[in-house]
Amino acid sequence: MTKNEPLSQGQTTQAHGQTQQPRRGMSTRVRGSMRALVSDARAAFAVPAVWLGLFGSVLIVVGSFTPASLPPDSELPYFIGLGLLQTGVGRAVAAAAVLLGMASLLLAWVAMRPGRHGVRGGVPRATWWLWSLPMLVAPPLFSRDAYSYAAQGLLVSRGMDPYSTGPISVPGPFADQVDPMWLFTSAPYGPLALRTQQLVVELSFDNAYFAAVAMRVPAFMSMALIASLLPRMTERVGVSVEPARWIGIANPLILIHLVGGAHNDAMAVALIVAAMLLAFDGRFWISSLTIAAAAGYKQTALLAMVALAGYLARRAVVARRIHEISGGTPSCEERTAIEADRHEPTGPVRGAPHDPGAPGMVEYIRVAAAVGTASIGLFALITFVCGLGWGWVESLSVPLMARSILSPSTVVGSVGQIIMLGLGSSAETAQIPLDTARACGMAIMAIGLIWTTLWLAPRRPTLSVVTAFVIFVACGSVVHAWYMIPVFVLLGLVPFSERTYTVAMWVIAVLGVYAAFDSALGNGSITIAVTLVAALVLRMRARGVLPLPANLRARLAGQHRHAHIEQNQKVG
Structure with missing residues (x-):
């Protein structure tokens, strides 16, 4: 190329007349990533089971805004219009929502199991983050450990030794939201975990609840x-x-x-x-x-x-x-x-x-x-x-x-x-x-x-x-x-064999249901919650609107469906 010739589209000049293709800028890569995310989300929303799982995730989040998951005397539910869930009846409804949400999430996941009756094209890539997004704004779910993380992060931020003292050393909102069992215990976690907790607390402007919820940022990135x-x-x-x-x-x-x-x-x-x-x-x-x-x-x-x-x-x-x-x-x-x-x-x-x-x-x-x-x-x-x-090392006995x-x-x-x-x-x-x-x-x-x-x-x-x-x-x-x-x-x-995956699936389902029941027990209304869920499921089945994806119904139909197809083939 002579110096008087125009540059072809997409080329840039360097010293000594050399040419090269321009590097993709950060903004270009970000736009490409965003387009990929949107494309993945559209593909996921074409699968009915993804919608069912998202519905379940939202139910779990709504049902979590009760005293069982929130800090003591939290005004947040009233601010977002969920004050009813703080009453006795409301807590029973919340527990039922968590149980039904967990059931929906598990059913949606089982429906997408790879195999003969699985989703065509496999599990959509966006499934995990679509189901996770509602959880980002919920109180800590199925455990109060995040509140302990926030208190331990504050200990480190104030120059205290989290391995020799507990959250009780930082009295106030950070300690108030910690499970009483762990108030006087030292941290059993590794040094990087504690430094990460310190960073999250310092970026949370000393807001105890926000610091606990913000512990999800490194978890979501992971x-x-x-x-x-x-x-x-x-x-x-x-x-x-x-x-x-x-x-x-x-x-x-x-x-x-x-x-x-x-x-x-x-x-x-x-x-x-x-x-x-x-x-x-x-x-x-x-x-x-x-x-x-x-x-x-x-x-x-x-x-x-x-x-x-x-x-x-x-x-x-x-x-x-x-x-x-x-x-x-x-x-x-x-x-x-x-x-x-x-x-x-x-x-x-x-x-x-x-x-x-x-x-x-x-x-x-x-x-x-x-x-x-x-x-x-x-x-x-x-x-x-x-x-x-x-x-x-000395704190490893704390979980016992x-x-x-x-x-x-x-x-x-x-x-x-x-x-x-x-x-x-x-x-x-x-x-x-x-x-x-x-x-x-x-x-x-x-x-x-x-x-x-x-x-x-x-x-x-x-x-x-x-x-x-x-x-x-x-x-x-x-x-x-x-x-x-x-x-x-x-x-x-x-x-592994299909049998191994089936065993793992049942273990996951049992542990998921266990977490939901444990949450209901925290609300002190497990009997009412189970009754509400059972009544709702029976009513939905009676009306024929039980929210099961078609491929899960096909999986449950099993041998009867295959026998019917074989019979039609013989008649033909």
């Missing part, structure tokens, strides 16, 4: 990161994206607890997925740093080190085999065939055929030791930089104050404790069955995690991290529904 990275991870491990999007992103249990409850687990799980993706791509240091950051929010994130070790060890095997062939210069076909061995085999672990990508035990232990040393060392560095110390009915060992021990008390034993003697059951649970957990680390991880890295979190939940002394979220987020990365 859900967006999960929604972005999980499909990429399915490509790496070679599984379909639809089961992962259904059970790991659009899952109602994940949304109500991560977004609705604003739990720290959101940031931890998002960083776990990011660390696994980086480790699969061979990024040792950055993946170790990412898992260390995840532990800075929730210390149990370190369980995911088993997946990092497995991925990196398998990659080392592939790299060595590539180097051994043709002096390190294999053909494209040979390289492709060897790199395919990085994928985990499918089928049962025991009795599986030879796995050429599996590392030897010595090589795996070497890589696992390196991952563990790097991750824990970087976690120590993060702790030092945050400047809050290691006080959380709650008697968790979702913990098998605690339930068994509690039954033994009740029997001992009924037989006239002293309180100290009756405590023995509970302590023994919990100790047995911890011993089983230790054995299971050792087996997962040394035997399962080098063979099935992705399955190993799911197994590690299942063992942690099943054997833990304290279990909350949101402790299961890492399992459900990562479950879709493993090619």
